[in-house]
Amino acid sequence: MQALKVAMLGCGVVGTEVAARIQNRNEALAERIGAPLELSAIVVRDTSKQRPGIDPSLLTTDAETAIAGADIVIELMGGIEPAKTLIRSALDHGSSVVTANKALLAANYGELMSAADTAGVRLEHEAAVAGAIPIIRPVGDSLAGDRIDRIMGIVNGTTNYILDQMDSEGWGFDEALRTAQELGFAEADPTADVGGHDAAAKAAILASLAFHAPVTIDDVHVEGIAGITPDMVATARDQGFVIKLLAVCERVSDSSAGAGLSARVYPALLGRSHPLATVRGAFNAVFIEAEAAGSLMFYGQGAGGEPTASAVLGDIVSVARRKVLGGRGQYERPFHKDSTILPISAITTRYHITLDVVDRPGVLAAVSEVFSDEGASIELMRQTVGETDDQGTQHAKLVLATHSNTDAILRGTVERLGGLSVVRAVKSVIRVEGQAQ
Ligand code: NAP
Numbered sequence: 001m002q003a004l005k006v007a008m009l010g011c012g013v014v015g016t017e018v019a020a021r022i023q024n025r026n027e028a029l030a031e032r033i034g035a036p037l038e039l040s041a042i043v044v045r046d047t048s049k050q051r052p053g054i055d056p057s058l059l060t061t062d063a064e065t066a067i068a069g070a071d072i073v074i075e076l077m078g079g080i081e082p083a084k085t086l087i088r089s090a091l092d093h094g095s096s097v098v099t100a101n102k103a104l105l106a107a108n109y110g111e112l113m114s115a116a117d118t119a120g121v122r123l124e125h126e127a128a129v130a131g132a133i134p135i136i137r138p139v140g141d142s143l144a145g146d147r148i149d150r151i152m153g154i155v156n157g158t159t160n161y162i163l164d165q166m167d168s169e170g171w172g173f174d175e176a177l178r179t180a181q182e183l184g185f186a187e188a189d190p191t192a193d194v195g196g197h198d199a200a201a202k203a204a205i206l207a208s209l210a211f212h213a214p215v216t217i218d219d220v221h222v223e224g225i226a227g228i229t230p231d232m233v234a235t236a237r238d239q240g241f242v243i244k245l246l247a248v249c250e251r252v253s254d255s256s257a258g259a260g261l262s263a264r265v266y267p268a269l270l271g272r273s274h275p276l277a278t279v280r281g282a283f284n285a286v287f288i289e290a291e292a293a294g295s296l297m298f299y300g301q302g303a304g305g306e307p308t309a310s311a312v313l314g315d316i317v318s319v320a321r322r323k324v325l326g327g328r329g330q331y332e333r334p335f336h337k338d339s340t341i342l343p344i345s346a347i348t349t350r351y352h353i354t355l356d357v358v359d360r361p362g363v364l365a366a367v368s369e370v371f372s373d374e375g376a377s378i379e380l381m382r383q384t385v386g387e388t389d390d391q392g393t394q395h396a397k398l399v400l401a402t403h404s405n406t407d408a409i410l411r412g413t414v415e416r417l418g419g420l421s422v423v424r425a426v427k428s429v430i431r432v433e434g435q436a437q
Helices: 013-024 026-033 063-068 083-092 102-119 136-142 157-169 173-182 197-211 230-238 305-325 363-374 407-418
Strands: 004-009 037-043 072-075 096-099 148-154 241-255 258-271 283-290 294-301 351-358 378-388 394-402 423-433
Touching: 004 013, 004 063, 004 083, 004 305, 013 026, 013 037, 013 305, 026 037, 026 305, 037 063, 063 083, 072 083, 072 305, 083 096, 083 102, 096 102, 096 305, 102 197, 136 197, 148 197, 157 173, 157 230, 157 241, 157 283, 197 241, 197 258, 230 241, 230 351, 230 423, 241 423, 351 363, 351 407, 363 378, 363 394, 363 407, 394 423, 407 423
Parallel strands: 004 037, 004 072, 072 096, 258 423
Antiparallel strands: 148 241, 148 283, 241 258, 283 294, 351 394, 351 423, 378 394
16 A cells, blocks of 8 residues: 655654654554554755754755645644634645644634534644543544543643642642742743643533533633642641642533533632542543533543654554545534533632631621522531731631532622621632542
């Protein structure tokens, strides 16, 4: 069988590992595909850069020519442009595309999947969510006959490493972030990770795929972890919780705004017995609840050149096999549901609230009155004696766990608590997922 020509756009952390495996494992790959792969061009910005293990004659800055001569295009350059234009061009040429570009897909998933469908080719993207962990194919194919109700994932290794070190070593946020940067888990500019935006891109992709509706990153409610303090982590531990940055995608039938979809990313308390609570270090995991399958968990390395290359190679084998067999590309119109994206205010949740209060009679009654006025209720209240301040006033730490209510009602309750004269400060507010042990 004639070799299949593969053009690679980008040769950085992931691309270098993908190119090495196409070259070094070609025989094994050919057995699985039914034809050998031939790396025909590698598009980069700077062709003079030293790239050990890469054949310099393949390097080019001419992406259009590289795409025109290819059977399969692998996009590993990242960013929105020129990646988007080049992927569109490859699809229009009738080439299937493999990409790891979560930022691009989170903004343009519907458009790009429809373009692949129209062209009768595939746009594979297993590496765009949770690196090496097979999650796109299980959600899109294996569970296609089931109904996915909820996905909850730890999909950003940097933030999981930071929160895990704060929990297990008692480190502060800055120390944990600095160490993550030194170990290569965090970028020099950690904003996308720490701010939750990287996880939000993955949530948008997972929600789109799981619920057959176009969900973009703009639909995802995002809160990052920069405000998490050692005190919050210690309080969580005392109560049988761990704090994790969670991406939650779910179908909601009974929100205060009616039925619809919710996609959100925020740090939350998770009961320590929940499977996701055991995910340590920079690892990722995705927990799925489906109607017939029940609970499923997928766990592994969510980033890094080699793990991500594994997912990219899997996609390459898949599209190459299809090319050899002459099969059609996309198998379904990706988005046939026109669903409402629900605002966070309408979502039912639970809060853990920590207040710094004046330690005197009547405080608990004042706090309880606010809850009752707002239509919220307290599941648990725990008070510990705090410090005496410079004016000789005795303080207490009051930890409140709420029953489930809408985010809007709980937010309103916290605002009113902050205005009470007996409340010196609202020290922390964090949502809860899962039960304490
Ligand atoms: P990277 O190390 O920054 O490499 C990017 C590559 O693309 C470089 O070779 C660069 O060329 C080339 N490139 C960038 N802009 C270009 C342009 N305008 N024209 C031509 N070439 C261009 O990126 P990466 O970490 O490998 O990530 C690649 C993709 O994989 C991204 O979408 C990322 O989100 C995704 N991903 C990465 C990981 C990971 O662990 N790194 C995990 C999952 C997904 P030069 O070499 O000449 O600069």
